[in-house]
Amino acid sequence: MKSIKISLVVMGMMFSSVVKAESGVESLSPELRDLLTKEMVALQEGMQSILPAYVSGNLDEVAKISGKIKNSFILKQQITDKQRQELGTKLPKSFISMDKNFHEYAGMLEHVSEMKNTELVGFYYSKLTESCVACHTEHAQHRFPALDMKTVNDEHLH
Numbered sequence: 616m617k618s619i620k621i622s623l624v625v626m627g628m629m630f631s632s633v634v635k636a637e638s639g640v641e642s643l644s645p646e647l648r649d650l651l652t653k654e655m656v657a658l659q660e661g662m663q664s665i666l667p668a669y670v671s672g673n674l675d676e677v678a679k680i681s682g683k684i685k686n687s688f689i690l691k692q693q694i695t696d697k698q699r700q701e702l703g704t705k706l707p708k709s710f711i712s713m714d715k716n717f718h719e720y721a722g723m724l725e726h727v728s729e730m731k732n733t734e735l736v737g738f739y740y741s742k743l744t745e746s747c748v749a750c751h752t753e754h755a756q757h758r759f760p761a762l763d764m765k766t767v768n769d770e771h772l773h
C-alpha cells in the first residue's frame with residue numbers, strides 16, 4: 616500500500632514537471648522571452664528610480680513612475696495576435712494573476728503618491744517589491760536559483 620502511494624506521488628511529480636516544461640516561461644518563443652526580459656529590466660529601473668524620489672519627498676515623481684509601471688504591460692503592447700495567443704496558452708494561470716496583482720499594487724502606489732500619503736507610499740512600495748519576489752520564486756527560479764533555497768529553507772522552518 617505504501618509503495619503504491621509513493622509511486623503515485625512520484626508519478627504526480629513527473630506529471631507536474633512535464634506540464635511545467637510545456638507551459639512555463641521557459642517554453643516561450645525567443646521573441647516573447649526577449650520582450651519579457653525587457654519589461655523586467657524596465658521594471659527594475661522604475662523601482663530603482665522611485666527610491667530617491669520617495670526619500671526626497673518628490674511624490675509627484677513617484678506617481679509618475681508608478682503610473683508607468685502600472686501601464687507597462689509590455690506583454691500586451693507591441694505583440695501580434697498570435698503571440699498574444701501563445702502567452703495565453705503557455706503562461707500558467709498563477710503567473711497571470713500575480714502579474715495582475717503586481718499591476719494593481721503599482722496603481723495603488725500611484726494613487727497614494729498623488730494623495731501625498733508618505734506612509735502608504737512606503738507600504739505599497741514594499742508590497743510591489745514583495746510581488747517581484749513572489750513571482751520570481753514561483754516562475755523564475757531558473758533565473759534566480761537563490762530564491763529556490765529560500766523556499767526550501769522556509770519549508771524546513773515550518
Ligand code: HEC
Pocket residue numbers: 640648651652655656658659662710711713714717743744746747748750751754755757758
Ligand atoms: C508575474 C511575474 C513577475 C513579476 C510580478 C515580476 N517578475 Fe521579474 N521576472 C519574471 C520572470 C518569469 C523572469 C525570468 C524571465 C525569463 O527567464 O525569460 C523575470 C526576470 C527578471 C529579471 C532578469 C531579467 C534578465 O536580465 O534576465 C529582472 C531584473 C526582474 N525580473 C526584475 C523584476 C522586478 C524589479 C520586479 C518587481 C518590480 C519583477 N521583476 C516582477 C517574472 C516576474
